[in-house]
Amino acid sequence: MTTTLGTSPTDLAGKIITPDDRRYPLLRSTYTTTGRPAAVVLAESAADVASALRLAREQQLPLAVRSGGHGLSGSATNNGGLVIDLSEMRRVDVLDRDARLVRVEAGARWAQVAQALAPHGLAISSGDHGNVGVGGLATAGGIGWLVRHYGLTVDHVRAVEVVLPDGTQVRADPVNDPDLLWVMRGAGAGAGIAVAFEIEATELRDVGFAQLVARVDPAGETLQGWSDVMAQAPRELSTKVILASHGTTPLAVITAVVASDNPATIQQALQPLLGIGEVTVQQAHIVPYTDLVSTAHLHRNTGQMPSTTTNGLLTDITPDAARALVTAATGPDPALIQLRSLGGAAGDPDPAATAFTHRHQETLVIASMFPPHDRPALSAVWDTLAPHTDGAYVNFESAPDDTTFTRAYPGPTGTRVRELWKRYDPDSILHRPPSTSETPPSGSPSSSR
Ligand SMILES: Cc1cc2nc3c(=O)[nH]c(=O)nc-3n(C[C@H](O)[C@H](O)[C@H](O)COP(=O)(O)OP(=O)(O)OC[C@H]3O[C@@H](n4cnc5c(N)ncnc54)[C@H](O)[C@@H]3O)c2cc1C
The missing domain is CATH 3.30.465.10 (Uridine Diphospho-n-acetylenolpyruvylglucosamine Reductase; domain 3)
Incomplete structure (x- = not known):
């Protein structure tokens, strides 16, 4: 769809990037999605954002809001609409x-x-x-x-x-x-x-950083071992696990970060992980935190990573859940499975204190597939994991729909979110309003994106 932008407000002069601008190819897309918006407004202030909103309203253009462009659903771009890009606002x-x-x-x-x-x-x-x-x-x-x-x-x-x-x-x-x-x-x-x-x-300055690799048994005992260790772990320790197939052997690649620069504290926090099975330590260092969220990661977004992703939260890794996770990562059409440890400080707030209500769950599981695999292929894998989940995190969902909304914002949280979205955005400029019927929580990704 090609849309031509009408008259633009003078206060946005030089900040509206249209398809004929040489900067447009590097601004049209997000990390996962190639877009063709009518224009991208490079806002430099809150006043610019307000002007861009007015422009979108006056010209009845669909609106997308972009900060980093890393959203998995690609909602930070569109076809034929206006994108408000905040990348110039980075103080x-x-x-x-x-x-x-x-x-x-x-x-x-x-x-x-x-x-x-x-x-x-x-x-x-x-x-x-x-x-x-x-x-x-x-x-x-x-x-x-x-x-x-x-x-x-x-x-x-x-x-x-x-x-x-x-x-x-x-x-x-x-x-x-x-x-x-x-x-x-x-x-x-x-x-x-x-x-x-x-x-x-x-x-915080420096942290302990370790990478370990564990063989994963098909019965899932290694994963249960990891979960048991994390349930007892000091708060300084957070871990992420990627399940990978290595020939016929599933492996867990574990990244462990200890929020301390004290070697003894780091060693004590990491030691129990060595007992979860056949584990080898690839590396363990003390590094600046900036190495983990590195400027080496910075890149332009050009739609280079099309993918389909969904997620769920686990209260507990039961034997059945552990087996299902291993199968999801090693079956004939495997998904990339990531596990993130929660608990510790993530469980401290009252569930009603913020719109992120999930405070009792111990693990986030994220499942992704890449072309040529699409949403139906991911759904086939996810259907086996969904019954073990209890809620979801809206940001690891590439096709958010009413079901996602209900899983991310269950019960009274969802009711309050709906009410507040309606109060602050009565014309649904920012978001399609979620259905008001209380969809029963289900873990299945149902949309086709
Ligand atoms: C490679 C990768 C790694 C990730 N790792 C993590 C992780 O470790 N932990 C984690 O929690 N998440 C992670 N995420 C998910 C991440 O939180 C979301 O993708 C997030 O939306 C990205 O933020 P962004 O500003 O880059 O998004 P954008 O693509 O710019 O925006 C996505 C959507 O967020 C909303 N939005 C963006 N900016 C604003 C704003 N200023 N005001 C209001 N709404 C806004 C809009 O609806 C927009 O469409 C990861 C994603 C990727 C692709």
Whole structure:
């Protein structure tokens, strides 16, 4: 579809990139999805965001909001619409070093945040990749390398500067518009456009980093062993497991991060992992946190990684769940399976404190497939895992629909999210409203994207 942009507002002069602009090829797409928007607005301020919203309304253009362009659903681009791209808004400022309070603009990448905070001895746990944007992650969750030590990113967001769909600029904090703050911490994408966050960072310079490889038995005892170790582990330890097929032997590639620079603490935290089965240590070092969310990850997004992804949360890895995970990773059409440890600080907040309500689950499981495998192939694998799951994280879903909404925002959380999206975005400029009927939670990815 080709749409021509009508008259543009003068305050956006030079900031509207149309298909005839030489910068357009590097701005049209996201990491997973090639788009062909009518225009991309490179916003430099909240006022620019408000003007771009007005432009989209006046010309009735579908709208996409982009911070880092790493969203798995590709919703940060479109065909024939307007994209508000925040990548020019990437300042990172320490507001109060004693209180560890920092202000981060939504268009920064997490590598840039880590880099800017390192000289102050501060860090924010975000995700595992430096090219992911602040805006998409800090409005939804943030399950990062330090998740069991620090909690989720949203747990430490103290205020958000938001441009509402009607163009109003608001600061949401516990005193001024606490409802908006609540929804921006877990379900922000449907309420407003975050332009900056005030986040409480943690004192951190170097961390323990280890990579281990374990043979995985088909009965899943190794995975249960990993889960048992993580249930008892000190909060300093967070781990991610990738299940891979190596010939006929399934392997678990475990990345372990210990939030400490003390060799004895690191060794003590890692030691129990060696007992989960036949484990070899590939490497163990003390590294700066900036090595984990590295500026080496920074790249342009050109639709280079088409994929289909879904996820679920596990309260417990039962023997049946462990077997199902191994089968999903090693069957005839295997999915790439990742497990992320939760618990620790991620379980501390009251489930009603933010729109990210899932606080009792111990593990996040993410399943991905890549072309030529598509959604039906992923569904075939996921159907065997879904019965073991209890909720989902909206950011690891490439085809979000009503079922995703119900799994990510169950019960009273979903009711409140729906109400607040309607209050702040009555015309559904940002998000298709989820169905008001209470769809029973199901773990199956049903959409065809
Ligand atoms: C390689 C890779 C690794 C990842 N690793 C992790 C991880 O370790 N932990 C984790 O928690 N997640 C991880 N994710 C998922 C990540 O949290 C989401 O993809 C997130 O949406 C990316 O943020 P972004 O700003 O880059 O998104 P974008 O693609 O820019 O935006 C995606 C959507 O988020 C919303 N959005 C974006 N910016 C704003 C804003 N400023 N205000 C309101 N809504 C906004 C919009 O709906 C937009 O369409 C990973 C994703 C990838 C591709």
